[in-house]
Every structure is written in C-alpha cells, then in structure tokens.
Amino acid sequence: MKRFVIGITLSSVVASTLLGVQDDALEVKQLRQEMNELKQMMFELKRSNEKLTGYTEKDAVSASSEREFSKLKSTVEEMKTELEGNSKSGFQLAGYAAFDWTDAQGADNEFSGVKFAPIFHYQYGQIFQFEGELEFISQDNGEVETELEYAAGTLFLNDYMGLQMGKFLSPLGQYVQNLHPSWINKLPSNPLGFGHDGAAPTSNVGIALRGGLPQVADIRSNYVVFVSNAPTYGVADDGDVVIDASGKTTASDVSKTWGGRFAVNPVAGMEIGVSGAIGKAAEGITVGADTFNIARDYDAYGFDIMYNANGFDFKAEHIEQHIGENSASALEGGKWRARYAQASYQFTSLKIEPVLRYSDYHNPEQEKNQWAVGVNYLFANNVIAKLAYEYNTDEDDDAVSSSANDNRVLAQFAFGF
Amino acid sequence: MKNIMKSFTVVAFVLLNLSINVSASEEKKASSVNGAQVWADTCMRCHNLRAPEDLSKRAWKYSMQHMRVRAGLTGKETRDVLAFILESKTTEDAK
Numbered sequence: 293m294k295r296f297v298i299g300i301t302l303s304s305v306v307a308s309t310l311l312g313v314q315d316d317a318l319e320v321k322q323l324r325q326e327m328n329e330l331k332q333m334m335f336e337l338k339r340s341n342e343k344l345t346g347y348t349e350k351d352a353v354s355a356s357s358e359r360e361f362s363k364l365k366s367t368v369e370e371m372k373t374e375l376e377g378n379s380k381s382g383f384q385l386a387g388y389a390a391f392d393w394t395d396a397q398g399a400d401n402e403f404s405g406v407k408f409a410p411i412f413h414y415q416y417g418q419i420f421q422f423e424g425e426l427e428f429i430s431q432d433n434g435e436v437e438t439e440l441e442y443a444a445g446t447l448f449l450n451d452y453m454g455l456q457m458g459k460f461l462s463p464l465g466q467y468v469q470n471l472h473p474s475w476i477n478k479l480p481s482n483p484l485g486f487g488h489d490g491a492a493p494t495s496n497v498g499i500a501l502r503g504g505l506p507q508v509a510d511i512r513s514n515y516v517v518f519v520s521n522a523p524t525y526g527v528a529d530d531g532d533v534v535i536d537a538s539g540k541t542t543a544s545d546v547s548k549t550w551g552g553r554f555a556v557n558p559v560a561g562m563e564i565g566v567s568g569a570i571g572k573a574a575e576g577i578t579v580g581a582d583t584f585n586i587a588r589d590y591d592a593y594g595f596d597i598m599y600n601a602n603g604f605d606f607k608a609e610h611i612e613q614h615i616g617e618n619s620a621s622a623l624e625g626g627k628w629r630a631r632y633a634q635a636s637y638q639f640t641s642l643k644i645e646p647v648l649r650y651s652d653y654h655n656p657e658q659e660k661n662q663w664a665v666g667v668n669y670l671f672a673n674n675v676i677a678k679l680a681y682e683y684n685t686d687e688d689d690d691a692v693s694s695s696a697n698d699n700r701v702l703a704q705f706a707f708g709f
Numbered sequence: 710m711k712n713i714m715k716s717f718t719v720v721a722f723v724l725l726n727l728s729i730n731v732s733a734s735e736e737k738k739a740s741s742v743n744g745a746q747v748w749a750d751t752c753m754r755c756h757n758l759r760a761p762e763d764l765s766k767r768a769w770k771y772s773m774q775h776m777r778v779r780a781g782l783t784g785k786e787t788r789d790v791l792a793f794i795l796e797s798k799t800t801e802d803a804k
Binding site for chain 1: 767768774778780782783
C-alpha cells in the first residue's frame with residue numbers, strides 16, 4: 293500500500309514537471325515571436341525615417357569618415373606649423389632707430405641726428421645664439437659713421453652658463469650694455485661720460501662666461517666674468533687725453549684685461565650690481581722713427597642700481613677707470629669718473645612720462661655736470677617722442693668761445709623693433 | 710688684485726660647471742606661472758614692456774634667447790617667460 297502511494301506521488305510530480313516545461317517552451321516561442329515583430333517594426337521605422345530625412349546609414353558612415361579626415365588633416369597642418377616654428381635654426385632682425393632735433397644756446401636749431409641700429413639674432417636650437425648690432429649714424433658733413441657695436445656668439449653650456457665669444461658690450465655697469473638704445477633711454481642724450489671716449493668702457497673683444505644663478509632664499513642673481521684685449525690710452529684727434537675702452541682686435545703688446553660683474557635682485561623690480569676690471573692699457577709711444585706700445589696700469593670699477601615699481605623708475609650708476617703713471621710717457625695718469633641718477637614716472641593712462649636726471653663727468657682735464665629734465669609721450673611702449681632741456685656746466689671751461697656751458701633743448705623720436 | 714680676479718674666474722667656472730648636474734636633473738618643462746613672475750620682476754627694470762602681440766611666436770623665441778644674455782636669466786627662467794608670453798598672445802600668427 294505504502295509503495296502504491298509513493299508511486300502515485302512520484303507520477304504526479306513528473307507529470308506536473310513535464311507540463312511546466314511545456315508551458316515554458318510555449319512562453320519562449322511567444323517571446324521570440326514578439327521580438328521578431330519588434331525587429332520588423334524597428335526596421336520599418338528606420339526606413340520611414342530615412343525616407344523622411346534622406347539620411348541613410350551609409351551617409352552616417354561617410355560623414356564620420358569625413359570628420360575623421362578633416363581632423364587628421366588639421367592635425368597634420370598643426371604638426372607642420374609646429375615643426376617649422378621649432379626648426380632648429382633661424383634668425384630675427386630687431387633693433388632701433390632715432391631722429392634728433394637740437395636747439396643749443398648760441399647756435400641755430402637743427403635736425404641734429406639720424407641713427408639706425410639693426411640687430412641681427414641667429415639661433416641654433418637651445419645651444420647657440422649669435423647677436424650683432426651695427427650702428428649707422430648720419431654725420432654733420434653728410435657722411436655716415438658705421439660702427440660694429442657688438443658681434444658675439446654665445447654657446448649655452450647649461451641653464452646657468454653661456455660662453456660668449458667675440459665683441460660684446462662692456463659688462464661693467466648697466467647703462468652701456470642694457471640702457472643705451474634710444475627707445476630704452478628715457479632722455480634724448482646719454483648721461484655725461486657714458487658715451488664713446490667717456491669714463492664708462494663701451495665694449496670688449498674677448499670671451500666671457502655669463503648667466504643667471506640658481507635662486508638662494510628666493511633671491512635671483514646673475515654674473516659675468518670676462519677676459520679681453522686691453523684698452524688704449526692716448527691723445528684723441530680733438531686733443532683730449534682719452535682711455536679708448538672700445539673692443540679692439542689687437543693685444544697691443546700688453547696683458548689682457550680681466551673683469552666681471554655680479555648683480556642681485558633682492559626684491560621684485562630691483563637690481564644692484566658691482567663690477568670691476570683690471571689689467572694694462574696700451575699707450576703708443578714714438579721715439580725717433582720707431583713707434584711702440586708701453587703698458588700703463590689700468591683698473592675700473594662700478595656700482596649700479598635699478599628699481600621699477602608701479603610706473604616709478606629709478607636708475608643710478610657710478611663708474612670709474614684709472615690709468616697709472618709711467619715715466620716713459622709724457623702723459624700723466626689719472627681718474628676718469630662718470631655717474632648719474634635718474635627718476636621717472638609713467639602716467640600709463642595719459643601715456644606721458646616725466647624724467648629728471650643728474651649726471652657728472654670728471655677726468656684730469658674736465659669737471660662737468662648736467663641736469664636734464666624731460667617729458668616723453670608713448671605712442672606705444674616702443675614708439676616714443678621725447679622733449680628735454682639740459683643745463684650744462686663745465687667748471688674748467690669758462691672761455692667765452694666755448695660751448696661747454698651751453699644749455700640745450702633736445703627732441704627725439706625713437707622706436708624699437 | 711689680478712690674481713684674485715683670476716682665482717675668482719676659475720672658482721666661478723668650476724662652481725658653475727658643477728651646476729650642469731643640477732641643471733640636468735631639474736624640471737625642464739616651462740612654467741608660465743613662474744614666467745609671469747620673472748617677466749613682471751625683470752623686464753620693466755630696463756625697458757617698457759612689449760606686448761605679446763608685438764612679435765610673432767618665432768620672433769619671441771629669438772628675442773627671449775637674446776634677453777637671456779642681456780638680463781642674466783637662467784635657461785629655465787627664459788623658457789618660463791617665453792611660455793607665459795606665448796600663452797598670453799591673443800592673436801594668431803599669419804601662416
């Protein structure tokens with residue numbers, strides 16, 4: 293009896309299971325059918341959409357390809373431009389020019405100067421740069437004075453050192469090497485003693501190591517050390533005794549000049565520099581039919597400071613050169629000293645900049661000083677019109693015929709490019 | 710005095726050459742943020758600022774190398790200032 297009951301139960305379970313499987317199969321079949329119907333509906337919808345918009349799946353693929361192609365083309369163009377922009381070598385023409393007018397006491401006013409100073413920059417990658425400046429100045433006799441202000445190549449040895457070779461502007465002080473270009477100088481004239489044959493050396497022919505140093509306690513600094521051919525000492529064409537400290541390609545049979553400058557930037561917008569040089573100066577001596585050079589002791593030193601903040605600008609510099617005695621020469625030695633202090637303020641909204649400068653110059657024969665007051669109009673930061681008045685005093689030259697004490701009105705139009 | 714100058718030159722040369730290693734390990738990528746700072750602190754000390762649009766990208770590259778020598782900038786400072794100027798340019802160079 294018991295076996296019969298178990299058999300009935302098992303038969304019921306198997307039968308109900310078989311019936312359940314049959315139900316599932318039916319359901320799957322229905323679902324498949326519904327899915328096929330939905331697929332058909334989707335297809336028809338797609339077709340009708342294509343008919344309405346005229347935009348087929350083929351078109352979509354084509355548009356996508358065009359976009360990809362256009363993007364690729366643009367990338368190639370960018371790469372080409374990038375490649376040309378970063379080619380290893382190339383050059384640039386920069387420079388400045390100026391046009392001057394002067395009205396001096398006791399003389400007719402005149403258009404007194406035209407200067408054009410192109411600067412050529414050549415660069416090879418990040419390792420080398422050549423820079424050269426020519427200066428063309430129209431003379432009062434109509435001729436043109438040409439000067440190679442500097443022509444030097446710099447090999448960048450690392451981030452902190454460049455080896456400069458050739459003719460470079462004197463690293464002593466700041467005015468000569470950085471501030472003399474007409475569009476940078478805030479007055480139409482140089483400070484006394486900072487021109488050619490003044491107290492400040494102008495250029496050197498030799499080699500220099502220079503660069504910026506790693507920051508120490510957030511203070512930046514830079515340096516130059518150099519060795520160059522010696523300056524010469526003698527009587528110039530106008531009869532003045534001068535130290536000609538412009539670069540020459542001869543050692544003049546005397547030892548080289550060694551020198552350098554070190555500067556720190558203690559606060560933003562400020563630089564304080566000290567510089568010096570030592571060596572011999574060559575003096576040409578004529579004995580009978582023979583001409584030869586004798587060596588005169590030579591040294592120079594300078595201090596300079598620059599500060600600029602919120603439109604206010606201050607610059608000051610002191611520089612002097614000394615020539616020692618030599619019994620073989622009829623010329624005495626002495627001191628050539630020049631210094632200046634200059635303040636200006638830029639009213640940015642008015643584009644106007646008033647300037648005041650004091651400068652003086654001393655040498656064994658002269659004691660001069662000058663006050664200059666001026667105002668500049670900035671058409672652009674590199675296109676400037678200047679008007680200035682100079683009060684000149686020469687304490688050792690009071691001859692009536694002399695023009696050393698004549699005051700002057702100066703105007704200049706200068707631009708940098 | 711002359712010997713002092715020569716000694717100074719030699720010492721400076723040695724010390725600065727040691728910096729080659731420092732330089733090699735330094736971050737070479739330019740930072741326009743630092744460039745802006747160096748630009749603001751340095752350029753106006755000598756001259757009026759030139760707007761980024763005044764020169765082409767290529768001309769700026771050469772000008773900055775020139776200013777590296779003139780202003781005593783380090784290589785990194787030069788790259789930083791150049792990056793800042795180029796990022797600040799609002800006009801595109803002619804192709």
